[in-house]
Amino acid sequence: MTSTAATETSGSSRTGRRQRSVIPEPISRRRYLGIAVTSFIVVLAAWWLITALGVIDETFLPGPADVVRVIVETATSGQLWDDMGVSVWRVMVGYLLAVVLAVPLGVLSGSSPRAEAAIEPLTDFIRYMPVVAFVPLTIIWVGTEDTQKFLIIWLGTFFQMVLMVADAVRRVPRSYQNLGATLGMGRTGILVHIIVPAALPRIWDTLRLCLGWAWSWLVVAELVAATSGMGYRITQAQRFLATDTIIAYVIVLGVLGLVFDQVMRAAGRRMFRYLEGRS
Template sequence: MASETPVVASPAAASPRRRPRRVGERLSPRRYAATAVATFVVLIAVWWAATAFGLVDPLFLPGPDAVVAKLIAQAQNGQLWSDIAVSVYRIFVGFLLATVMALPLGVLMGANAHAEAALEPLIDFVRYMPVVAFVPLTILWVGTDDAQKFLIIWIGTFFQQVLLIADAVRQVPVSFVQLGETLGMGRAGILMRIVFPSALPRIWDAMRICLGWAWTWLVVAELVAATSGMGYRIMTAQRFFATDTIIGYVLVLGLLGLVFDQVMRAAGRRMFRHQRAAS
């Protein structure tokens, strides 16, 4: 009687196992979006459950339905849109002023050792000063109109931007500079045609990060000295214990910041897609 030979399944016939994700591997855009949306859905569900079952006093944490209803009412009477427009205008002007001034200075510091030695310690010294401490000084210097808001945003973002831009310039490979020297290019040509374009993707990311800080400092300025804007409306609501308005406006601020951040991120991917693909 012939002995039976055990049948061994080939590796190909076995059920395929999912390859473990490598460290640093990115998700596909669809999976990334689905995961991000799921996170928000879970947080909102926890918020709703905590308020619906009476675990938190509505005075301190109103439910999502109450907050949404209040935002709809604010939008219908035009107050929400007016506050958003004022705050976005202040952000745009203040951040643009800081960027226009920080860009050439940061590039100079990143490319020139003497400029770095002369300016970086001073900028480091100032950037560790709390921006909140400058609020009463800015009111004394320029009053309480929009110029004070611009100045607060400038103080909160200019010094950070300079250092981040300088660091982006320093990260340009030395081989790029050596290539320009081999081609007989001068220092100015190497800086403007090689170094600055190579550092631009990192500079853009630095600007995107600083834009998030700009929103924080704008709200600080509007909370203290303002007659309009998102921060002013939050402070006014605090006096009347209108927590639905406070939470609603805080959520709108977060949404605006997220939208601006994602727009800059998408623009950066589009503008620098060839450089990022080559890196």
């Protein structure tokens, strides 16, 4: 009897430990924002302290005040807004071209074994090729105008997007497809009315993540043979060791990427509100 009780106690304690180790429930929106803002403040304070104490020469790491001054000056002169406009245009065109082509191919690859065999090995092969190596080739192919920038951003996002969309489609439970077949739907009907809507939340997350990569490839696209844009301005600043301008533009790029990411995240919460509370 004592042994049984001890066993039950031991089992319940192990169960309790397992329950305590489970991932906690989501926190409130206000608390989330508070923690997020605090993390930014901590990084900013550490940056200010390092530069104020002279741990690193200001030539290599200027203080926050110097960077803010550059942002204000370039914004006042209009240079920052011009560079932002050009860069946003290039990112969105290259990214949207990737979306238009990658989503249908990903859906086809994820829903058809034959299409998967035809698309995924080749896509997987190309995605391991460094995009930077294509920069001189793209200049030879299409010149140095915006088309070359679009192509670099497209190359950096398209192949990853195809594979991730296909994976999102394959994650749709087989029971959903069986239900469609039970209702008398054909393969096209099951794909259009069941598989794609069920995979859409994951596809949207894929598009959001790939947009972040598009912003990363923007700088690569504008490093060579560019005469405008944020990446071009960073390259120009590097030649004169203007690290305050480099950091200022990098921060603005981060802010732009964060804004676009949060807009897509908010749009996803609105479109897929029915997923809230699902275990």
